[in-house]
Amino acid sequence: MSLLTINGVTKQFVTRGEGVLAPKATFTAVDNVSFEVELGETLAIVGESGSGKSTTARIAARLLEPTSGTVEFDGQDVTRATGKDLARFRNNVQVVFQDPFSSLNPRYTIERIVTAPLTYQGIAPKGGRRAFAQELMERVGLNPDHCQRYPAQFSGGQAQRIGIARALAVNPKLVICDEAVSALDVSIQAQVLKLLMRLQRESGFSYIFIAHDLAVVRQISQRVAVMNKGKIVELGSRDQIFSDPQDEYTKTLLAAVPRINPEWDRRRRSLGRAREAS
Amino acid sequence: MTADLFVVEDLTVTLPTGRGPVDVVKNVSFTVGRDDTLGIVGESGSGKSMTALAVLGLLPRGAETSGSIRLEGKELLGRSERELQSIRGNAISMVFQDPLSSLNPYYTVGLQIEEMYRAHRGGSRRDARKVAIEALERVHIPDAGRRIDHYPHQFSGGQRQRIMIAMALCCSPSLLIADEPTTALDVTVQAQILELMAELQSTTGTGMIFITHDLAVISSIAKRVLVMCAGDPVEYGTAEQVFSDPHHDYTRTLLDAVPRIDDEVAS
Amino acid sequence: MTRYVIGRLGGVVVILLAVCLFTYLIFFKLSPDPAVMICGKTCTPERIDSIRDVLGLNQPILTQFWEFLQGIFAGRDYGSVHCSAPCLGYSFQTNESVWSMITARLPVSITVAVGAAVLWLLAGVIGGLISAIKQGTWWDRTAMALALGGVSVPNYVLALVLQFVLVVKLQVLPFPSAPAFADNPLLWFESYIMPWTVLAVGYACLYARLTRANVIDTLQENYFRTARAKGLSRSLVLRRHALRPALTPITTIFGMDFAGLLGGALITETVFGLNGIGKMAADSIAKNDQPVIMAVTLLAAFFVVIGNVVVDLVYTTLDPRVRVTSS
Numbered sequence: 001m002s003l004l005t006i007n008g009v010t011k012q013f014v015t016r017g018e019g020v021l022a023p024k025a026t027f028t029a030v031d032n033v034s035f036e037v038e039l040g041e042t043l044a045i046v047g048e049s050g051s052g053k054s055t056t057a058r059i060a061a062r063l064l065e066p067t068s069g070t071v072e073f074d075g076q077d078v079t080r081a082t083g084k085d086l087a088r089f090r091n092n093v094q095v096v097f098q099d100p101f102s103s104l105n106p107r108y109t110i111e112r113i114v115t116a117p118l119t120y121q122g123i124a125p126k127g128g129r130r131a132f133a134q135e136l137m138e139r140v141g142l143n144p145d146h147c148q149r150y151p152a153q154f155s156g157g158q159a160q161r162i163g164i165a166r167a168l169a170v171n172p173k174l175v176i177c178d179e180a181v182s183a184l185d186v187s188i189q190a191q192v193l194k195l196l197m198r199l200q201r202e203s204g205f206s207y208i209f210i211a212h213d214l215a216v217v218r219q220i221s222q223r224v225a226v227m228n229k230g231k232i233v234e235l236g237s238r239d240q241i242f243s244d245p246q247d248e249y250t251k252t253l254l255a256a257v258p259r260i261n262p263e264w265d266r267r268r269r270s271l272g273r274a275r276e277a278s
Numbered sequence: 279m280t281a282d283l284f285v286v287e288d289l290t291v292t293l294p295t296g297r298g299p300v301d302v303v304k305n306v307s308f309t310v311g312r313d314d315t316l317g318i319v320g321e322s323g324s325g326k327s328m329t330a331l332a333v334l335g336l337l338p339r340g341a342e343t344s345g346s347i348r349l350e351g352k353e354l355l356g357r358s359e360r361e362l363q364s365i366r367g368n369a370i371s372m373v374f375q376d377p378l379s380s381l382n383p384y385y386t387v388g389l390q391i392e393e394m395y396r397a398h399r400g401g402s403r404r405d406a407r408k409v410a411i412e413a414l415e416r417v418h419i420p421d422a423g424r425r426i427d428h429y430p431h432q433f434s435g436g437q438r439q440r441i442m443i444a445m446a447l448c449c450s451p452s453l454l455i456a457d458e459p460t461t462a463l464d465v466t467v468q469a470q471i472l473e474l475m476a477e478l479q480s481t482t483g484t485g486m487i488f489i490t491h492d493l494a495v496i497s498s499i500a501k502r503v504l505v506m507c508a509g510d511p512v513e514y515g516t517a518e519q520v521f522s523d524p525h526h527d528y529t530r531t532l533l534d535a536v537p538r539i540d541d542e543v544a545s
Numbered sequence: 546m547t548r549y550v551i552g553r554l555g556g557v558v559v560i561l562l563a564v565c566l567f568t569y570l571i572f573f574k575l576s577p578d579p580a581v582m583i584c585g586k587t588c589t590p591e592r593i594d595s596i597r598d599v600l601g602l603n604q605p606i607l608t609q610f611w612e613f614l615q616g617i618f619a620g621r622d623y624g625s626v627h628c629s630a631p632c633l634g635y636s637f638q639t640n641e642s643v644w645s646m647i648t649a650r651l652p653v654s655i656t657v658a659v660g661a662a663v664l665w666l667l668a669g670v671i672g673g674l675i676s677a678i679k680q681g682t683w684w685d686r687t688a689m690a691l692a693l694g695g696v697s698v699p700n701y702v703l704a705l706v707l708q709f710v711l712v713v714k715l716q717v718l719p720f721p722s723a724p725a726f727a728d729n730p731l732l733w734f735e736s737y738i739m740p741w742t743v744l745a746v747g748y749a750c751l752y753a754r755l756t757r758a759n760v761i762d763t764l765q766e767n768y769f770r771t772a773r774a775k776g777l778s779r780s781l782v783l784r785r786h787a788l789r790p791a792l793t794p795i796t797t798i799f800g801m802d803f804a805g806l807l808g809g810a811l812i813t814e815t816v817f818g819l820n821g822i823g824k825m826a827a828d829s830i831a832k833n834d835q836p837v838i839m840a841v842t843l844l845a846a847f848f849v850v851i852g853n854v855v856v857d858l859v860y861t862t863l864d865p866r867v868r869v870t871s872s
Contacts, residue, residue, distance in 0.1 A: 374767060
């Protein structure tokens with residue numbers, strides 16, 4: 001049994017045509033999408049803007065209700081879950097968003113932010129909130145003494161670590177990362193990716209990793225779903241998608257990714273190794 | 279390559295902040311030749327965009343600059359606002375990151391190209407319109423004669439950036455500064471825009487400064503590279519040298535951090 | 546576009562009918578019996594009955610309302626007197642036709658509103674623009690402090706002070722008398738200059754602050770930076786790429802403010818003794834002259850509702866992003 005099963009999910013939005021006064025129209029953001037996530041794996045969903053990847057993530061996180069189709073978690077249909085069932089779901093599924101600062105309340109201390117999921121669930125952490133927050137801070141590589149600070153006192157990479165710590169507070173089985181490293185500088189991005197992978201090794205939860213950057217996806221995922229215009233055009237193992245893509249769109253997407261001149265790159269590596277050896 | 283089309287020497291930019299003046303660009307020097315592309319790469323806060331704005335005299339109020347910026351031997355620093363106006367868009371033009379917010383939503387793209395052409399070349403509106411249509415055709419906007427009367431929001435993201443490029447090139451500048459021109463675009467659109475820029479450069483011979491945080495993009499478009507970190511120029515050389523034998527530790531760290539799509543995944 | 550306009554006008558009719566019914570119920574049912582009001586001090590029950598009969602007060606309220614509506618569009622009869630459309634009834638105080646009272650006074654209110662609007666737009670927009678460009682300088686701080694003060698000064702205080710200083714003390718202006726423009730242009734101007742100023746000050750201060758805030762926002766826009774990078778002249782950059790985007794949202798507010806003023810500037814007209822709709826409203830309320838109160842309320846509602854539609858239509862032509870595409 002899969003941890004999460006998305007079954008034939010479609011999401012339509014009622015929009016207006018060009019200009020506010022034009023007649024109403026429906027726009028299908030996600031079109032009959034199905035996939036499963038196993039416990040402990042990372043499934044990446046890649047696509048360009050407007051591909052429906054973020055809407056899919058929101059449906060999987062039950063932040064949006066699908067127009068049709070079902071979302072099953074741990075064998076239970078949670079598509080229309082409310083009350084206790086929804087609370088239990090939220091206890092197991094957490095989200096890390098793209099912009100670390102806008103998803104952290106600027107007036108709350110870090111301690112309050114990272115323990116908020118517990119507060120909402122009415123759980124009192126063992127050993128008190130302070131100790132719990134400090135432990136979380138340590139797990140994501142932040143100085144535990146800084147848990148009385150406010151979000152504005154942290155850099156973008158640190159703020160994203162706080163967002164990750166908050167997601168981990170309830171010990172989730174699934175963490176959905178919606179463009180979680182897209183806003184970060186490349187060196188910070190590499191660190192946060194490493195952190196995400198380490199946390200998964202330590203705790204064994206699953207990721208749904210939403211991203212537009214194929215190179216990043218290649219670092220972190222085991223399976224990849226490629227979305228285009230609301231549909232999954234190809235879903236396969238990472239190695240299959242990157243070395244033997246079947247779908248035309250996947251091929252176009254891969255071909256478009258800018259690459260560092262491979263010959264230069266090889267030479268740099270061998271020079272680097274030579275330097276290390278000497 | 280004539281190395282003296284555009285020369286920056288010891289450029290330092292100081293911005294006033296709440297905690298006193300801060301040097302956001304420190305002693306930066308580089309040259310750009312005709313038909314040459316210099317890539318300036320760095321992470322946020324590296325001073326790469328400030329360098330570009332300093333060239334056009336568009337720095338925030340209170341900013342101070344020192345050093346020398348010369349275009350075809352003529353000093354640009356210390357020029358009056360009026361003199362700078364005749365240089366901006368004419369001898370040196372600029373393309374920005376977000377094409378939607380960089381175009382004025384209240385005017386047709388035609389008017390926005392025409393007003394620039396007429397500011398530098400004068401002439402009638404009809405002549406300017408002809409130039410604008412030609413400029414749009416050069417960047418492969420289909421049906422340019424009709425699309426010229428459309429507003430920015432009626433174009434796709436990639437088309438908007440094409441329009442920005444068309445506008446930047448309509449006065450045949452000798453230097454084009456592109457500040458993260460493909461960062462806001464999807465990867466397939468980015469590939470098209472990069473191709474377009476390379477194509478236009480080969481036909482016009484415009485010198486180009488391409489600013490980005492993306493090393494892979496730099497590798498595919500720049501002939502020479504300047505790496506900046508916290509306002510300091512840390513490495514400056516040909517693209518081949520910087521990418522295959524970087525001298526500075528920061529450059530090496532940066533190159534190691536870039537996720538690869540082709541070779542084996544480093545773990 | 547045509548469909549949109551027709552739809553909006555349909556909405557207007559519904560809103561005006563609702564306003565009509567509501568005001569009708571409030572003024573005719575909740576206030577003292579009009580028949581008693583009209584009848585005066587020496588009154589017999591028979592006379593009251595006959596007045597009731599003529600006014601149709603014995604009929605059910607909805608029938609009365611229907612007749613009132615009919616009067617507006619088709620005219621109605623009060624006993625032997627025919628009141629031709631548009632009929633808003635007769636004043637209880639003067640027996641004058643309410644419609645002719647309005648047509649006589651509306652030009653005064655329009656003159657007041659238009660003059661004030663021109664003044665406040667000029668002063669507000671220019672002041673706000675200069676403040677925005679010179680942001681943080683002594684000019685900006687002084688102007689904005691004055692603007693804050695100006696918004697806070699009540700109309701009637703300013704009106705009385707101006708009148709006292711200019712008319713009584715310095716005697717540079719005559720007491721306002723609202724003559725026709727054609728008869729004596731100078732006197733006309735001198736009569737209106739104080740009311741215009743008094744009305745304009747508050748709005749001008751408000752608009753200066755709005756303009757300043759909007760222009761400062763626009764100066765941060767990427768397209769403003771683009772305009773500068775294109776090498777356009779400073780005046781073109783400001784006019785085309787700062788002022789136009791900054792002023793477009795202000796037109797919405799202006800439309801509503803101006804429409805509100807057309808319904809009469811109650812305090813200003815009363816203080817300066819100008820015989821406009823505002824003074825008519827004040828007088829009728831003081832004397833509980835119900836047909837007149839009803840009429841001025843409807844008139845104000847009419848201007849506001851129509852103003853709203855006009856603003857929306859104008860906005861679609863000013864901002865291309867909300868423009869209706871005809872394809």
